[in-house]
Amino acid sequence: MDGESRTVKSLKNAGVNVFFLIIQTILGFWSRKVFYDYLGSEVLGLDTTAASLLNFLNIAESGVGMAVAYFLYTPFYEKDTMKINDLVSLQGWIYRRIAGFILVASFIMMGLFPWIFKDIQIPLWYAYATFTVLLIGNMLGYFVNYRQSVLAADQKQYKVVKVTQASSIAFKVFLILYLPYASHPFLCYLGTTLLGYVIGSIWLNYVLKEEYPWLKSSLKSGKELMEEYPDMFKKIKQLFVHKIGGFVILQCTPLIMYSFSSLTVIAYYGNYLAITDKAKSIMQQAFASTGAAVGNLVASKDKDKMLSVFWELVDSRMCFSTALVMTLALVTEPFISVWLSPDYLLGRGVLYLILVNIWLVLNRTPIDNFKDGFGLFQDVWAPAAESIINLSVAVVCGSFMGIKGVLMGGVASYVVIVYGWKPLFLWKNGFMRNYYSTFLKPFSYRIIVVFILLLMIIPLSGILRFESTSLMEVIIITFIIGIMSTGLVYVVFSALFSGMKSFNDRLKMLIFK
16 A cells, blocks of 8 residues: 555556557457458357347446445555455455356356347357357456455556556457468457456456555455445445446437437447547546545545545536537537548537537536445435436437437436436535535536537537548547647636636646656
8 A cells, every 4th residue: 555646546547548548449440340351240249249148147246346445445545454355355255146146147048049149140159159258257357356446446447457458459469460360260269358368367366466465355254244344235235226227228228219210320320429439438537547536535534625626526527528529519520521421420419419418427427426435325216217317308309309309318317317416415415515605506607617618619610610531631630629629628717717726736736746
């Protein structure tokens, strides 16, 4: 347990996350082409389907990892290694039981493969082999790699990312280079994937041993530890309900979208997501480690410091997410026109609704982080309400407005639950400060400023309208517009908001140190 500050650890996590995300994105375009050529679209589709089936079974884990992380924050802050060992042992004991359930369910599911994959044009054993390899990788997480939770709680998730991403990239590059010469490409693909899981697991546990030589887990004492930490099971049940709500929205929204449009429109919509989701992911990874930092801060019980950091996180995220949305609003359609064709555009209305959803997703994180850091999971009705609002608005508006109406479902649920209820709940049970003066009023002021900034997109889209037949030209113009948007929003936020000023002071301190 070193003495690095929360900020330094956050920056390490952000740097490593963004670096590997960019490498994986570039590598993904290259590998996809090679895999299509030498494995075929059916094998790639099978891999995606098998992973989806396994993800469905993994919903049984929902809540355990987050609950353990919540309970680990305080002992890490207090450097209580004995309690950390107890909590990791309890996690391992719970994970073994979940793994047993997933194994039984997997065998039952494999019995249905002749029906599930009745229309595939490749041998059925491909499905069994692919699912089995993915299942082995999954089981390593439950039986061996579960101790990585201590790295996340200690704000050293970047060490996990280095191991998992470096091994993934190494084996993916090997596949790209070797597949054209392999006599049995499918077996080579599966064997390399399995080897990657095993080596990654060995490497990760070596890192854990080097980083925490005192870390020991005793799974036999799990039952006794459950009685010692009764709140753990309570938090797990609450978090499970929260996770189910998100799962329902994620799985049902595409189905609703398809019911009010066509496969062609869905494909065009996917082109927008291919651009906007990558940009969103880069920003999410840049701020990915703030959850553990907030948990560690909450463990200090310094409410004034927490509130200051909350606004610092809100303002910095809001600043860069607003600049990102402004840039995407101006360059997404020109990019699609050059990348594919102007015929693939769905109109500004769809683009703007996609970007509103992205902005709302990106800026909910500080609220969620502090809510999780305080362990406030008891509002189990909230995810159900969020799902009902999302799906109801999506169905009603979708019947009149098509894909735009479906996208409005996400906006409505975020506004009512994420930005309406959750801050009120957090202020009442976590910060325990005056909700109106310390949240609603300052947050509303920020929303008004963001709205005015985003309104500038309309005249700018006319002024900066450009025609290009070169992808490189679009990329260069995107870079220029991104710099201009970021500079504008950064200056405005730095001049108006205290949280952004604190963020700037923190950056200056780090640079001078």
